[in-house]
Amino acid sequence: MYRVVKKAVLAPTLNLFEIEAPLVARKAMAGQFIILRVDEVGERIPLTIADYDRGRGTITCVFQEVGKTTKELGALNEGDYLQDFVGPLGMPSHIENFGRVICVGGGVGVAPVFPIARALKEAGNEVIGIMGARTKDLLFWEEKMRSACSELHVTTDDGSYVRKGFVTDLLREVIEEKKDVGLCVAIGPLPMMRAVCNLTKDYDLKTIVSLNSIMVDGTGMCGCCRVNVGGEMRFACVDGPEFDGHQVDFAEMARRAVIYKPLEQQALNRFVEKQEHRCTCDCGGGEK
Ligand code: NAD
């Protein structure tokens, strides 16, 4: 069992958990992920590692409450326990001195991009950070990102903070201004990563994306996480999760990402019904 040692609500439905998992923390590196189960009948969900503390033996994950399992997870509090916490999984980010790099985090993607930016800076790179959110209230870790970057640019879709626009608007400006960029790393929602790659292709700027495809085992056995990269089938859990974004078939990824949407919606509806039913009468928990 794995104890939640810290819980912070970063924005409505956006949570940060620090989980006590010393063996995972000892080996964790930027770019890797974990798979957890909330309880013994729960589904396995992957979350990218947002930070780790080897001394305290903790892993930090940031997650959005979107479906049944993430809502169950978000209902836990400090001192509660997770059933399983497996990791670190996947290949670590490739870190070397590229000279000047750009790290782009969109929305929740700021969390997994942070340790990569930090590692790239520690390797001697000049790290230009770009982060964006739909609105000011959804923006988090600005100071943490600033500490991991040589310079940081911030944007909001609605202009409620700093400036109005997508991260790609800032990215175009930065690439135009700073000519010799060696690498771009982009993490966020699929349409954002696709838009970043379409842009950087024009500048022949190598771009790494982190693919959060549907996963089950996370160890290369079920085939659930397969993605098409450069015309070849790759498993995001063991070959990735990071890939050359210019080689990724984003259209196929987007199709696969919604395969289970109707079932996910059913599970969420049942969960919400059960929660609402539970507290309005003394029926014993809402099982119908
Ligand atoms: P969001 O929709 O709020 O978008 C975040 C930012 O991305 C926006 O503010 C904008 O700047 C940019 N963006 C979005 N769509 C864009 C487009 N079409 N073109 C250019 N820029 C665009 O994001 P969110 O709700 O925080 O993100 C949730 C998604 O991120 C989930 O789908 C989750 O699966 C994914 N995610 C991925 C990882 C990963 O490791 N790959 C990690 C965390 C979250």
Ligand code: FES
């Ligand atoms: Fe099963 Fe990747 S999650 S092969």
